Amino acid sequence: MRFLCVNCGYIYDEALWDELDGIEPGTNIDTLINEDIPCPMCGGSFDDFSPIEDEILYAENPHKLNHLELEHIPHVVYQDAERIEVSIGKELHPVSDDHRITAMYLIDDEGHIVEEIFIMPDEEPVCEFDVSGLDIFELRASCSKHWLWSSGLIEAV
Numbered sequence: 001m002r003f004l005c006v007n008c009g010y011i012y013d014e015a016l017w018d019e020l021d022g023i024e025p026g027t028n029i030d031t032l033i034n035e036d037i038p039c040p041m042c043g044g045s046f047d048d049f050s051p052i053e054d055e056i057l058y059a060e061n062p063h064k065l066n067h068l069e070l071e072h073i074p075h076v077v078y079q080d081a082e083r084i085e086v087s088i089g090k091e092l093h094p095v096s097d098d099h100r101i102t103a104m105y106l107i108d109d110e111g112h113i114v115e116e117i118f119i120m121p122d123e124e125p126v127c128e129f130d131v132s133g134l135d136i137f138e139l140r141a142s143c144s145k146h147w148l149w150s151s152g153l154i155e156a157v
């Protein structure tokens with residue numbers, strides 16, 4: 001998730017390594033509030049940050065992906081009843097400092113996050129999820145430049 005500092009406009013992305021304040025990627029905003037870590041830009045409290053709801057993008061035509069969709073829609077490489085291997089996307093998304101996939105999510109059929117995996121800088125956007133117990137699920141990927149992308153609903157095998 002991303003959060004906006006309402007005092008100064010600084011955006012905190014839980015998936016990103018923020019060198020400014022030395023925060024580990026994957027640090028939940030509640031941890032920053034509890035530890036009284038100040039906003040790195042204005043010194044305000046993380047209590048004053050508000051969540052940013054990213055628009056979720058789907059393939060307009062799943063059978064004919066455009067260039068952006070080919071690089072961003074989560075792509076199933078392997079699937080069985082227990083696990084799924086995923087790449088972002090069908091043509092692997094580029095990896096550079098200012099443009100990369102920062103996180104991948106397994107979502108249940110009610111839209112809740114079952115598991116989130118943060119992708120470190122220089123890491124390729126491929127991962128595995130445990131899907132045992134899920135009949136239907138969805139995969140999402142967050143790009144540092146191009147928003148949040150969804151596979152649409154996928155049936156378990």
Ligand SMILES: [Fe+2]
Binds near residue numbers: 072099143144145146
């Ligand atoms: Fe991108």
